[in-house]
Amino acid sequence: MATVKEHYDGVLADVYSWMFGGFASGVTRNTDFFNTRGIRPVQSGVALDLGAGCGFQSIPLARLGFKVTAIDLSGPLLRELEGNAGSLPIETVEGDLTCFDDHVKETVELVVCMTDTVLHLPSREAVAVLFGKVAAALDDAGTLILTFRDLSGELTGVDRFIPVKSDEDTILTCFLEYGAETVTVHDLVHTNGQGGWTLKASCYEKLRLSGAWVHAQLEGAGFGSVDVTEEGGVVTVVARK
Ligand SMILES: C[S@@+](CC[C@H](N)C(=O)[O-])C[C@H]1O[C@@H](n2cnc3c(N)ncnc32)[C@H](O)[C@@H]1O
Numbered sequence: 661m662a663t664v665k666e667h668y669d670g671v672l673a674d675v676y677s678w679m680f681g682g683f684a685s686g687v688t689r690n691t692d693f694f695n696t697r698g699i700r701p702v703q704s705g706v707a708l709d710l711g712a713g714c715g716f717q718s719i720p721l722a723r724l725g726f727k728v729t730a731i732d733l734s735g736p737l738l739r740e741l742e743g744n745a746g747s748l749p750i751e752t753v754e755g756d757l758t759c760f761d762d763h764v765k766e767t768v769e770l771v772v773c774m775t776d777t778v779l780h781l782p783s784r785e786a787v788a789v790l791f792g793k794v795a796a797a798l799d800d801a802g803t804l805i806l807t808f809r810d811l812s813g814e815l816t817g818v819d820r821f822i823p824v825k826s827d828e829d830t831i832l833t834c835f836l837e838y839g840a841e842t843v844t845v846h847d848l849v850h851t852n853g854q855g856g857w858t859l860k861a862s863c864y865e866k867l868r869l870s871g872a873w874v875h876a877q878l879e880g881a882g883f884g885s886v887d888v889t890e891e892g893g894v895v896t897v898v899a900r901k
Contacts, residue, residue: 661844661863661864661865662862662863662864663864664733664780664864665733665734666862666864667847667862667863667864668733668734668736668737669734669735669736670860670862671847671849671860671861671862672847673734673736673737673740674736674849675825675830675832675849676713676714676737676740677714677740678825678830679824679825679832680716683714683740683744686714686716687715687716687719687720687744689716690716690717690720690774691720691723693720694717694720694721694724697805697898699721699724699770699803699805700724700725701724701725701726701769701770702769703767703769703799703800703801703802704766704767704768704769704799705725705726705727705769706726706727706729706764706766706767706768706769706770707721707726707727707728707729707768707769707770707771707772708728708729708731708760708764708768708770708771708772708797709721709728709729709730709731709772709773710731710757710760710771710772710773710777710790711731711732711757711773711774711775711777711778711780712730712731712732712737712738712741712752713732713734713737713741713775713777714737714738714740714741714744715730715740715741715744715745715750716774716775717772717774718730718741718745718750719741719744719745719748719750721770721772722745722748722749722750723748726749726769726770727749727751728748728749728750728751729750729751729753729760729763729764730750730751730752730753731752731753731755731756731757731760731763732752732753732754732757733754733755733756733757734754735754738752738754757773757777757790758781758786758789758790758793760793760797761793761797764797767797767798767799767802768797768798768799768802769798769799769802769803770802770803770804770805771794771797771798771802771803771804771805772804772805772806773790773804773805773806774805774806774807775807775808776807776808776809776866777808778790778806778808778867778869778874779808779809779811779866779867779868779869780864780866780867781867783841783867784841784867784869784873787867787869787874787877788877788880788881791804791877791878791880791881791883792881792882794881795881795882795883795901798901799901800901801900801901802900802901803898803899803900803901804878804883804897804898804899804900805896805897805898805899806874806895806896806897806899807894807895807896807897808869808874808894808895809893809894809895810869810870810871810890810893810894810895811836811843811866811867811868811869812868812869812870812873814838815836815838820835820836820837820838821833821834821835822834822835822836828852829851829852830849830850830851830852831848831849831850832847832848832849832850833847833848833850834846834847834848835848837863838868839865841867841868842865842866842867842868843865843866843868844863844864844865845863845864845865845866846861846862846863847861847862847863848860848861849861869895870895871888871889871890871895871897872888874888874895874897875888875897878897878899882901883899883900883901884900884901885899885900886898886899886900887899
């Protein structure tokens with residue numbers, strides 16, 4: 661089993677933007693997401709992007725006027741973010757998001773942790789501890805936004821093979837193996853090069869969290885307003901202090 665960093669650096673970083681239809685498409689989708697929810701800097705203007713990846717959230721937030729700290733374990737994905745950030749006010753930190761408080765000295769207006777990043781933490785306890793730390797770091801009316809796939813239900817048999825994305829040169833397939841509290845996610849990337857097709861494969865674990873469990877944890881961490889919606893199996897959480 662790979663660590664999260666090994667999995668991203670070794671297999672997913674090369675195909676991450678491609679998997680989402682390209683860098684520009686990922687940025688546009690997230691810009692729409694923040695605009696639809698009226699996300700704008702009104703207090704400290706400091707935003708934290710936990711598990712920032714290649715910057716699909718950091719770049720829209722910086723364009724909206726936030727000063728962004730983008731934290732991720734994956735060097736290759738952060739280099740991609742930096743290559744696309746230009747002069748935007750984004751500071752990148754290659755490190756563990758659970759230690760975000762080592763890197764932020766001001767109070768924070770907005771924390772985002774999106775596209776399954778929260779499922780990459782090692783345990784439910786680690787998620788609950790993170791929520792408590794985020795609540796403590798936020799401005800009085802600060803906001804936390806999470807998005808993640810609800811893996812609490814279980815696929816069976818061949819339904820566990822998911823054709824994620826393909827074109828004439830690359831095929832990304834995912835296989836899910838369910839445990840009681842986690843899913844082992846196997847990512848298989850076939851690439852067509854000069855010597856024919858080659859395969860890179862790696863697996864790592866994701867937590868099986870439901871929207872209801874996350875809702876209860878956030879209330880327990882002191883968030884006064886927690887809005888949880890689910891669409892197409894993806895949970896969106898907007899929590900305010
Ligand atoms: C599914 S990607 C999401 C990236 C980005 N938020 C997006 O929406 O495209 C998950 C990211 O979280 C990062 N990550 C996972 N666990 C982490 C941790 N403990 N500390 C820092 N980064 C982490 C991974 O390296 C990866 O870039």
